[in-house]
Amino acid sequence: MARMVCDACKTEMTIVSGETYRYAESGLDNVYLLNADLYECEGCGEQLPILHRIEELHQAIARAIAFKPAPLSGAEIRFLRKELGLSGRKWAALLHIDHTTLSRWENEGQERSQHNDLLIRHVFFRMLEEQTWRLVREPVAERIASIDYESVVEQDLLVNADNPSVNSYRATAASV
Ligand SMILES: [Zn+2]
Known part of the structure; x- marks a missing residue:
């Protein structure tokens, strides 16, 4: 894996695995990647997801959205x-x-x-x-x-980063 330097503070980033990551880069504020690999900055806490199969991930997210239970x-x-x-x-x-x-x-x-x-x-x-x-x-x-x-309950979409076809909606804790 390539070395990565934090944009914000120029510290070298380390790779962490098995993390839950809010995938705001998708343009959606309710998608979470489970079991994700991330670059993480020990200096400022900045995180960047390492996406291995982004096309498969985005197609899985789209299918899940089209079946969203709300x-x-x-x-x-x-x-x-x-x-x-x-x-x-x-x-x-x-x-x-x-x-x-x-x-x-x-x-x-x-x-x-x-x-x-x-x-x-x-x-x-x-x-x-x-x-x-x-x-x-x-x-x-x-x-x-x-x-x-x-349904007026807000729903989060949880997607397994290793196998995006494994995904599910869950009511957002704050909205229940
Ligand atoms: Zn940083």
Whole structure:
């Protein structure tokens, strides 16, 4: 592993393993990597994740978001779009909404209807299939239909950094 010097204080960083890391670099504030390898600065405490398979990690996060057992946040809608590599205009056209509306959903958290939330998830899975021509082998419609739209409990996504397909949502402690 390459040597790494802390940006903030120029101390040489050491590698620590088996850590829990809040993965804010994803653009999401509720994703935690479990069992992660990190560079850690003994000088100032700065941490940087060492991501071994970032494409696999991001696809696993996107799939988990699309099955999230509560309404999607604006940041989560943006993450799904970016995972598909789509522009705002293209994604808005697929959802039959104006791209300025999409922008307000993603950036300002403007309320979506339950049906728009459902549509986003279905179009995400369909586009994933069309991009790879591989069937998503899960009961997508049933799982999405079982989402609790009355839930107002904040949810954290916990992802195993070694094997991102192992992941789960957990109610955020502060919101219970
Ligand atoms: Zn430092």
